[in-house]
Amino acid sequence: MTQGRRVKLSATQRTDMWSRWKAGQSLHEIGRALGKDQVSIQFMLSQHGGIVPAARRRSPLTLTLAERENISRGIASGSSMREIAKGLQRAASTVSGEVRHGGRLWYRASEADHQVWESASRPKVCLLAIHGKLRKIVAGKLILDWSPEQISGWLKNQYPQDESMRVSHETIYRSLFIQARGVLKKELIQHLRSQRRIRRSRHSRVSGHRSGQIVDAISIRERPTEIEDRAIPGHWEGDLLGGTKNSHIATLVERHSRFTTLVKVPSKDTAVVVAALSRHVRKLPAPLRRSLT
Secondary structure (H helix, E strand, O other): OOOHHHOEEEEEEHHHHHHHHHOOHHHHHHHHHOOHHHHHHHHHOOOOOOOOOOOOOOOOOOOHHHHHHHHHHHHHHOOHHHHHHHHHHHOOOHHHHHHHHHHHHOOHHHHHHHOOOOOHHOOOOHHHHHHHHHHHHHHHHHHHOOOOOHHHHHHHHHHHOOHHHHOHHHHHHHHOOOOHHHHOEEEEEOOOOOOOOOHHHHHHOOOOOOOOOOOOOHHHOOHHHHHHHOOOOEEEEEHHHHEEOOOOOEEEEEOOOOEEEEEOOOOOOHHHHOOOOHHHHHOOHHHHHHHOO
């Protein structure tokens, strides 16, 4: 199982993974590009709820690696903490606190820099984790099948003067999908309309190849008015029905008269279905054939 082993990706590969996920690529496509199986990719994405983690940045107030190397050289030359601090234009307390990473005898710039970076990786406390009243309201609305967008908008209208009673829909999603936060119970996910347990990019609706999606399809909402109201004969509507044991039936319905014809096809392959319908159309009465040509 994937959860029983540690899946390793380099920093560059992780950046590429999140970039592809955000662009709407499927798990299979990402796994193939990175040389990993899609289960491993899903595991790594689910650790962050499918939400791209914020890029970590060093605070401009912290010591840089170059400054730590100057401290190391100063220690090696026997300089005092005040002398080193003066050369760096830092407070003496900052330098003496830095040297505690190993002491004067064992202080190493690269090791100290790594320790500080790792110790600063604690996640920021979530708003809903520290605001009990707001958390209860959000949970209560989710139980009533409200979407995070509806909850966020309702709070703005309900508490127009109280900014402490505001929460973005993204914060609600993060609290649901990133269970490590321990803020909202994972059972509330089932009240979301999608009921998915991982955040999906909005671009996946366009560029992602999800099951049942037709590439370059024209929406049925775009058909002309004369087709919609069934007033003019000659407009046909097709569909493909799938049954057990890989059986399929293609249907053609004339919208004005509701005349329906069924054609059994050996597979759902586009070329096979089109060929079968073309053969069947030739058997229809001449007036009906003309409307299909």
